[in-house]
Amino acid sequence: MIRDIQDEIIRLKKEKNICILAHSYQAAEILEVADYTGDSFQLSVMAEKTDADTVIMCGVKFMAETVKILSPEKKVILANPYAGCPMAEQMDKELISSVKEQFPDYTVVAYINTTAELKTICDVCVTSSSAVNIVSKLENKNILFIPDCNLGSYVAKQLPDKNIKLLQGGCPTHAKITEAEALKAKALHPEALLLVHPECVPKVTEKADYVGSTSGIMNFAEKSDHKEFIIGTEVSIAEHLQYKCPDKKFYPLSIDLMCHNMKITTLMDVLNAVNGTGGTEISLSDDMIKSAKRCIDKMIELG
Ligand code: 13P
Numbered sequence: 001m002i003r004d005i006q007d008e009i010i011r012l013k014k015e016k017n018i019c020i021l022a023h024s025y026q027a028a029e030i031l032e033v034a035d036y037t038g039d040s041f042q043l044s045v046m047a048e049k050t051d052a053d054t055v056i057m058c059g060v061k062f063m064a065e066t067v068k069i070l071s072p073e074k075k076v077i078l079a080n081p082y083a084g085c086p087m088a089e090q091m092d093k094e095l096i097s098s099v100k101e102q103f104p105d106y107t108v109v110a111y112i113n114t115t116a117e118l119k120t121i122c123d124v125c126v127t128s129s130s131a132v133n134i135v136s137k138l139e140n141k142n143i144l145f146i147p148d149c150n151l152g153s154y155v156a157k158q159l160p161d162k163n164i165k166l167l168q169g170g171c172p173t174h175a176k177i178t179e180a181e182a183l184k185a186k187a188l189h190p191e192a193l194l195l196v197h198p199e200c201v202p203k204v205t206e207k208a209d210y211v212g213s214t215s216g217i218m219n220f221a222e223k224s225d226h227k228e229f230i231i232g233t234e235v236s237i238a239e240h241l242q243y244k245c246p247d248k249k250f251y252p253l254s255i256d257l258m259c260h261n262m263k264i265t266t267l268m269d270v271l272n273a274v275n276g277t278g279g280t281e282i283s284l285s286d287d288m289i290k291s292a293k294r295c296i297d298k299m300i301e302l303g
Pocket residue numbers: 038039040041113127128129171199213214215
């Protein structure tokens with residue numbers, strides 16, 4: 001049955017010149033029908049390159065907005081209308097405008113997990129894979145990093161010459177993992193390397209053998225000669241790695257590392273988005289696209 005649905009999605013997307021983008025946290029049956037899969041930086045680059053008329057995003061809303069900002073002429077559909085990122089909604093334009101007034105000589109660096117509206121008043125975007133590199137290339141020493149204080153403090157640690165101001169935001173899924181859970185997982189699997197996403201709290205990233213984005217973690221595990229890994233990011237990554245490397249062992253750092261927003265998209269949502277009966281079209285004003293695009297372009301240029 002799943003195979004039949006996948007075949008229909010593949011037939012329809014070819015017929016209608018649709019490109020399907022899927023974040024790596026999506027289910028395996030969705031990744032199989034996608035044209036491109038990857039982390040948020042890779043998807044934003046692919047979004048700009050594809051010449052499809054319509055792009056279907058299997059991920060969360062800010063990712064679909066990023067595609068629309070980079071390709072306003074394309075029809076962009078978020079496969080499941082309820083898939084949002086709670087972190088992206090934590091800070092709004094009003095709050096950050098008032099913080100900017102207090103710190104006028106700071107460059108505002110926005111994690112890509114922010115709304116299109118908030119991006120309009122920021123200077124540059126970063127993703128987890130590009131944050132250290134991009135912040136290191138900024139001329140200004142003074143940086144206001146929003147919204148993720150865990151990614152921000154990871155960047156600050158790598159770049160001690162920068163003066164990085166953080167606010168209290170972050171990913172509720174990654175940030176709830178505790179140092180005790182990291183220690184417990186290491187004790188349970190003493191031969192395994194601990195690979196952790198920088199959205200985790202510093203006490204967890206400090207225990208890691210490798211800290212990196214979703215694709216950074218996947219590449220590290222695939223290339224490593226090591227045979228066992230504790231995966232400190234969304235649980236789906238341990239599953240996907242197990243398919244890619246059947247001779248290695250992958251243990252989720254915690255079963256609580258599950259992003260319900262990423263998990264809400266189903267293969268049927270993808271079919272309904274492709275056949276025109278489901279999903280939600282992303283619509284942003286021309287002004288918003290123009291203003292938000294500046295900081296995404298800057299990210300692509302510097303990254
Ligand atoms: P990546 O940039 O690693 O894909 O992270 C996106 C995300 O939402 C992680 O929680």
